[in-house]
Amino acid sequence: MPQMGRYCKAYPAERLREFAGWTVKETTAMADEPGTPGVDILYVQENLSVTRGVFLDEDVVYDTMTPEWEEFCKTNLEFEIPAYARD
Numbered sequence: 001m002p003q004m005g006r007y008c009k010a011y012p013a014e015r016l017r018e019f020a021g022w023t024v025k026e027t028t029a030m031a032d033e034p035g036t037p038g039v040d041i042l043y044v045q046e047n048l049s050v051t052r053g054v055f056l057d058e059d060v061v062y063d064t065m066t067p068e069w070e071e072f073c074k075t076n077l078e079f080e081i082p083a084y085a086r087d
Helices: 067-075
Strands: 008-012 041-045 060-062
Touching: none
Parallel strands: none
Antiparallel strands: 008 041
8 A cells, every 4th residue: 555655745857857866766667758647747755755646655766865865855946844744
C-alpha cells in the first residue's frame, strides 16, 4: 500500500531539471522529456525525494540526497515544510 507523507509540493519538471546534478532513476518508467504525460509536474516530498505522484514511496524519480540538492531545494525552489506539517 502506498505511503502518504505529511507534505509534498508540486513543481514544474523544468524547475527541477535546473539542478546541475539532476538525474532520473533508471528504474522509473518515465522518459525524462518535457511534454511526456506525467512528467510536466513532479512532487518534492518532505524527505526531498522527487516523485511523479503524491505518494512518498511510489514512482520515485530522484532520491540522491546531497548537500547540494538540499541547498537547491531550499534556495532555488524555496521548499520548506510548513509548521502544520512538521512533527
